[in-house]
Amino acid sequence: MSTTRTDAATQAPTGTLISAAGITKAFGSQRAVDHVGLTLGRGIVGVLGPNGAGKTTLLRILATVLAPDRGTLSLLGLDPAHPGARTEVRRRLGYLPQSPRLYGGFTPLEMVDYVAILKEQTDAARRRHEAVAVLEAVGLTDVMHKRIRALSGGMQQRVALASALIGAPELLVLDEPATGLDPEQRIALRSVLAETSHRGCVVLSTHNTAEVAALCQQVLVMDRGRICWSGTPTELAGEAEGRVWESDVEEPTALRSWLTGPGTRRHVGTLPDGASPAVPTVDDGYLLVTRLTR
Amino acid sequence: MSTTTARPVSAGSAPATVTRALVVTEARRMLRNPVPWACLALSVWALWTVRPEPGEWPGSSYESIVPAVTPLLFGISVAVAVPFHRARHDVAPAAPVPEVRRTLARLLAALPLVAMTVAYAVLVAWRERDLGGLWLGMEPGRTTEAFHTTAELSQLVVLALVAVALGAALGRRTSRLVALVPALFVLWFVVSVYWLFGMPSVTPFSVIQVQPVHLPAGTPATDPLSLPSDWLLVGSPHTTGGGWERQWVSAALAWWHDVWLLGIAALLLAVAWPRPGRRVLLAAGVVLAVAGVVGQQVVIP
Amino acid sequence: MNTALVQAALPTARAIRWAPAVCLAGVLVAATVLARSAGRPADVVLAIAAAGLAATVVSGLHDPAAGLLSAVPVSLMQRRGLRLALLGLPVLAVWFLLDSLTTARLSGPGPLLAVMACGVAVAVWAPQRRAVVLGASTPVVLFALHQFLPGGTVSDVLGWWLTEPWWVLAAATLLCIAGRRR
Numbered sequence: 046m047s048t049t050r051t052d053a054a055t056q057a058p059t060g061t062l063i064s065a066a067g068i069t070k071a072f073g074s075q076r077a078v079d080h081v082g083l084t085l086g087r088g089i090v091g092v093l094g095p096n097g098a099g100k101t102t103l104l105r106i107l108a109t110v111l112a113p114d115r116g117t118l119s120l121l122g123l124d125p126a127h128p129g130a131r132t133e134v135r136r137r138l139g140y141l142p143q144s145p146r147l148y149g150g151f152t153p154l155e156m157v158d159y160v161a162i163l164k165e166q167t168d169a170a171r172r173r174h175e176a177v178a179v180l181e182a183v184g185l186t187d188v189m190h191k192r193i194r195a196l197s198g199g200m201q202q203r204v205a206l207a208s209a210l211i212g213a214p215e216l217l218v219l220d221e222p223a224t225g226l227d228p229e230q231r232i233a234l235r236s237v238l239a240e241t242s243h244r245g246c247v248v249l250s251t252h253n254t255a256e257v258a259a260l261c262q263q264v265l266v267m268d269r270g271r272i273c274w275s276g277t278p279t280e281l282a283g284e285a286e287g288r289v290w291e292s293d294v295e296e297p298t299a300l301r302s303w304l305t306g307p308g309t310r311r312h313v314g315t316l317p318d319g320a321s322p323a324v325p326t327v328d329d330g331y332l333l334v335t336r337l338t339r
Numbered sequence: 340m341s342t343t344t345a346r347p348v349s350a351g352s353a354p355a356t357v358t359r360a361l362v363v364t365e366a367r368r369m370l371r372n373p374v375p376w377a378c379l380a381l382s383v384w385a386l387w388t389v390r391p392e393p394g395e396w397p398g399s400s401y402e403s404i405v406p407a408v409t410p411l412l413f414g415i416s417v418a419v420a421v422p423f424h425r426a427r428h429d430v431a432p433a434a435p436v437p438e439v440r441r442t443l444a445r446l447l448a449a450l451p452l453v454a455m456t457v458a459y460a461v462l463v464a465w466r467e468r469d470l471g472g473l474w475l476g477m478e479p480g481r482t483t484e485a486f487h488t489t490a491e492l493s494q495l496v497v498l499a500l501v502a503v504a505l506g507a508a509l510g511r512r513t514s515r516l517v518a519l520v521p522a523l524f525v526l527w528f529v530v531s532v533y534w535l536f537g538m539p540s541v542t543p544f545s546v547i548q549v550q551p552v553h554l555p556a557g558t559p560a561t562d563p564l565s566l567p568s569d570w571l572l573v574g575s576p577h578t579t580g581g582g583w584e585r586q587w588v589s590a591a592l593a594w595w596h597d598v599w600l601l602g603i604a605a606l607l608l609a610v611a612w613p614r615p616g617r618r619v620l621l622a623a624g625v626v627l628a629v630a631g632v633v634g635q636q637v638v639i640p
Numbered sequence: 641m642n643t644a645l646v647q648a649a650l651p652t653a654r655a656i657r658w659a660p661a662v663c664l665a666g667v668l669v670a671a672t673v674l675a676r677s678a679g680r681p682a683d684v685v686l687a688i689a690a691a692g693l694a695a696t697v698v699s700g701l702h703d704p705a706a707g708l709l710s711a712v713p714v715s716l717m718q719r720r721g722l723r724l725a726l727l728g729l730p731v732l733a734v735w736f737l738l739d740s741l742t743t744a745r746l747s748g749p750g751p752l753l754a755v756m757a758c759g760v761a762v763a764v765w766a767p768q769r770r771a772v773v774l775g776a777s778t779p780v781v782l783f784a785l786h787q788f789l790p791g792g793t794v795s796d797v798l799g800w801w802l803t804e805p806w807w808v809l810a811a812a813t814l815l816c817i818a819g820r821r822r
Contacts, residue, residue, distance in 0.1 A: 110710040128821060132713045140711035146704045148655045156705075159651040163712040163719070167643045208708055218711070385788040410784055517702045517773050518660040521695035524780045525664050528688045535674040535685070 061086055061119075062216060062246040063107060068116035070102050077102035078113070079270035089242045091257035091278075092250040093331055094267035100250040101143055101220055103267065107248055108140040108218040121216055136165060137245075139214035141222055145205035149194030153185050153204045156193060160208040179207040182237050184230065199225045210237065215245030222249055223256060235260050254327040258282070264327075266334050274334045278327050285325035285333045289313055292320065300336045357436055358444050365448035369418045375452055378414025382407055382459060386466060391474045398573070398586055401473040401485060402533065402549045404463060408495050409531035409547070411459060415452045415499055416506035416523045422448070423510030423611055424519070438613040442507075446608075449503040456499035460492045475551065475571065475586060490593035491550060497600045498547065502527075504607035511611040543635035546603070548596045551586035554640060558582045591638045599631025644714050645722055652719075653726050655703070661696045661727065665734045668692065672741040682742040684787075687802060689738050690752040691783035693731045698759035699776040700727040717764075717820045724760065750805030755779040757812030758801060764819035 063085040070078040077099045092100045105111040106118065109125045121137055123130040147156055157176040166172045180189045183203040188196060193204060202225045209217060217238070223231050238247050238260060251257060257264055258278045266274040266281070274281070291309045296302055299312035313333050316322055369375075385407035391400045422445050464487070467473055472484025505526065509519050529535070536545030542552055553573075556566055559582050563572050571586040605624030609617050668689045675682035701720050703709070709719065735752050756779070763775025786799040801808045 108711045132715070135711055135713040138711055140708075142707040142710065145708045146706075147708065148705055150654065151651070155651060155654075159648065159655075160709065160712065162644050162648045162651070163709055163714040165644045165713050167647060169647070205708055381784060381788050388788070388790045407788070410788065413784075513660070515657065515660075515699070515702055515704075517699040517776050518657065518696075520773065520776045520780060521664060521692050521699055522660055524695060524783075525667055525688060525692035528692075528783070529667060529671045529685070532671070532675070532684055532688070534678060534680060535671060537678055541674065 062121055063248070064117075064119040065107075066117050068103075068106060068113045068118060070106060070111065070113050076270045078106065080116070081270075081272055082116075083265065083272065083275070085246050085248070085263070087242065087244075087246055088262040089238055089247040089249070089260055090263045090265060091261035092248065092265045092267060093252070093254065093257060094250075095335060098267040099270040100267055102270075104218050104220050104248065104250055105142075107216075108138065109134055110140065110142075134216070136212075137215045139209035139212065139217045141205055141209040141219040143220040145202070145208075147193050147201060147204055147208075149192065151193055152190050153180055153193060153196070153200075153207065154189040156204055157207050157211050161211045164212045166212060175211060175213075176207075179210045180204075182210065182240075183207045184233055199227060199230060202226060203230065206234070206237075210241065213244065214241070217241050217245065217247040217249075219247065219249040221251055223251060223253060231256065254331050258327040266331060268335050281330035281334070282325045282327045283330065285313060285329035287316060287322050288333060289323045289325045289329045290316055290320040291323050301332050354440065358440055358447070361436070361441065361444035362447045365422055365445050366451055368422065369448055370451060372418045372421065375411070375414035375418045375455070378410040378417075379455060379459070382409070382411040383462065385410070386459075386463060390470060396573075398473075398475050398551055401475050401487075401551070404467070404473065404487070405491070405494070405549050406531040406533055406547055408456070408459065408498065409527055411456060412498055412502040413523055413527040415449070415456070415502040416509070416527065417519065418452060419445075419449050419503050419506030420510030420513075420519050420523070421516070423507045424513065424516050426511065427514075439615055442611065442613055446503065446507065449506075453496065453499045453503065457496050460495040463487065463495070464492055475588075485588070488588070488590045488593065490590035490597070491588075493597055494548060494593060494600070497597045497604070501546070501600050501604045501607070504604040504611070507611035508607040539639050542592075542639065543596070543599065543632045545596070546600070548593070550593065551588045552592070552639065553584045554587050556583040556585040587640070589638060592635055595631055595634030595638055597631075598627055598634060602626070602628025602631050642714070642718065645718060648714070648719075648722060649726065652722050655705070656700055656723065656726060661700070661731070664692055664696055665731075668734070668738055669741070672738045676741055676743070686738060686742060687751065687783060687787075689735065690755055690801075691779040693735060694752055694756035694759055694779040695776045697724065697727045697731050697756050698763055698779070699772060700724075701760070701763055701775065702772045715820075717822075720760075720763075728756070750809065751802050754801040754805035754808040754812065755782060757809050757816065758782065761812040761815040761819070764816050764822055 061084055063083065066082045068078055068081040069076065079099070081103060092103065094100050102111065106113050107120065109120065109131050112126065118125060120134045123134050125131040125134050151159065154176055157180060158172060161172045161176055166175070177186070177189070180186055183206050185200060185203055185207065188200060193201060196204070206219070206222055209219065223234060226234060238249070241247055261278055264274075264276060264278055264281050265272050274284070289311065291305070291311050293309055295310060296312045296314070296317065298314060298317060300314035302310050302312045305311050311323065313329050313336070386404060389400050389404045389407060426441065426445070467486045472486055475485040505523070509522055513519055513522070530546035533545065533547055533549035536542055536548070537553060539552060539554060542548065551571070556570060556572060557563070561583055563583060566572060566583070566585075572583050573586055602624050605620050605627060609620035609624060612620055671685050672682060672689070675685045700723055703719070703723070706716075710716070732749055732752070735749055739748075759775045759778040762778045763771045766774040782798055782801060786795055786802070789795040789798065796803075
């Protein structure tokens with residue numbers, strides 16, 4: 046008997062893949078996730094937010110690693126609160142934690158193969174073939190027989206990413222997946238994730254708004270445990286429409302100002318008289334949204 | 340653009356000031372660890388429960404009061420192992436304070452734990468006097484109640500140095516902190532079974548050395564009156580053939596044992612020490628350990 | 641048996657760090673040989689061996705890649721069970737070797753299994769961040785308290801793993817089963 050997950054995996058999921066209502070998770074008196082509700086279908090969803098906003102906790106809940114204290118959650122049409130359903134979700138899920146640690150004595154191929162076994166892929170030949178394929182997808186074919194401890198940080202991050210990708214997951218939860226990757230690898234990552242998003246939902250957290258703009262169909266902005274904004278990257282940039290301008294001097298009325306590379310100052314806030322608005326970016330929209338909700 | 344300049348520190352005092360600051364920081368963290376305190380409580384409790392009982396074999400309480408220090412030694416090793424394990428990950432490797440100085444600071448930070456052991460040794464001495472001495476023999480007219488000599492009590496303090504060095508060595512070289520718990524436990528509690536090192540040939544290699552050493556004195560047929568009158572004799576309690584054994588306590592043996600322990604401590608420190616200076620520690624450790632063993636062999640009759 | 645677990649056995653064995661356990665076994669064998677040559681009953685040495693080996697097995701539950709593996713369908717409890725089996729079998733072999741070297745009369749592998757189960761139960765129920773450290777410390781604490789506390793009810797209870805090992809094993813196993821979903 047080889048694997049039990051193939052039937053489920055080959056069925057392309059349709060409609061809602063993640064549905065959450067009133068999800069709350071507290072650590073002591075600190076509410077890390079506070080009454081979060083969301084409905085997500087196929088595509089790539091970026092979660093933005095300042096440090097401590099609750100992104101990692103929300104992602105751990107979506108990855109079934111953490112159970113919410115309150116609220117209802119449905120992943121791939123199943124309720125992960127039930128052990129049997131949770132196991133079924135995990136068969137169809139890939140998860141990359143924020144600071145993944147690996148076995149230094151393993152090679153990338155052995156590591157990915159090991160994760161594949163634990164994802165209940167018991168057909169050795171097929172598993173190995175797929176492990177090679179995901180390592181190729183993340184650009185590690187050349188080093189797949191070297192020990193992980195001998196690889197650079199970026200390569201180790203890609204091994205962890207390959208481990209998350211193994212098993213063609215329909216739900217991929219990635220906590221800051223681009224950490225430690227160089228620009229070329231980031232672009233490669235985008236195409237890998239874009240391909241994965243065709244068969245399911247990819248939820249990733251990041252601090253990189255450019256990545257969100259380039260990759261995601263939907264953005265969630267979190268602050269203090271709540272989702273304070275959601276929409277497309279274009280809509281997020283649009284939030285700053287007419288509220289961004291540049292000048293050579295400091296503007297005390299601006300919500301946020303910073304010095305740009307060419308030496309001018311960029312401001313977000315209420316446009317002063319006489320100033321001409323600049324073309325807004327996702328960065329501007331994000332800053333405005335997180336500032337205004339505080 | 341304005342800059343803030345730190346007050347210049349004179350070249351001579353800077354390293355000492357930095358080391359002192361590091362020592363204080365590390366010592367504070369070590370002393371916040373509850374393990375050595377819990378272990379100290381257990382050792383004191385174990386010390387308090389040792390009291391001469393009627394009918395005990397000669398030297399029983401005298402022997403069992405020393406191994407009571409074992410939990411404290413375990414606790415010291417655990418407390419020291421934590422910062423040395425932390426040092427496995429490079430923190431500010433480009434900072435001007437070299438690794439040797441950081442290691443030295445961590446070791447100096449363990450001195451309060453050694454001081455804790457000095458206090459414990461003083462408590463042992465006081466407790467023995469409070470009990471009126473510990474029963475060592477039964478022959479009328481001979482030594483019956485005895486106190487541990489200063490040399491024997493000094494072993495406790497030197498053992499604390501070994502505990503510091505062992506914690507440093509294992510902490511620095513073990514990849515997982517959790518693996519230290521069984522390792523330190525087995526190492527310390529096995530050597531606390533002092534009678535494992537009871538045979539005179541093995542005694543010099545003991546870690547926790549417990550006196551009196553039992554030396555064969557005669558067969559069951561030997562007339563005890565024919566043996567020197569200053570010997571403290573006991574019937575051999577553990578050999579099937581019986582016979583007479585001589586209970587032998589020696590300050591010289593204890594001092595030489597301290598030298599052996601200092602050698603062991605230096606060798607263990609060499610494991611934890613960064614490359615510059617490691618050879619000196621190794622050489623010093625070998626010399627001290629060999630001298631300690633030879634000295635003990637010479638002293639044992 | 642679960643095919644995935646069977647296939648995972650070999651890589652899991654490779655992921656386990658064996659050096660500490662091997663060194664510890666060496667020290668314990670040396671101590672037992674010394675006890676044998678001293679011609680004295682080595683009950684205390686075997687008790688130390690039981691606690692030390694149990695702590696070693698429980699410390700083997702530490703999995704550096706636990707974060708990455710936290711969302712795989714093979715549950716944490718199953719992965720722990722696999723690690724316990726892989727470490728437990730050689731440790732049992734070491735135990736029987738030590739037992740054969742001494743003249744002590746402990747009740748077979750009962751104390752080892754009992755104190756190991758106590759450690760695992762603590763690791764299952766303790767907060768996850770410190771679970772393995774607390775679990776590995778449990779055999780050590782039980783031994784030390786039993787050894788140094790004066791005779792009495794508390795000391796007797798702490799020594800049940802030596803005197804009533806099978807009951808302790810049963811109770812600790814039940815605790816582990818009760819916490820299997822944690």
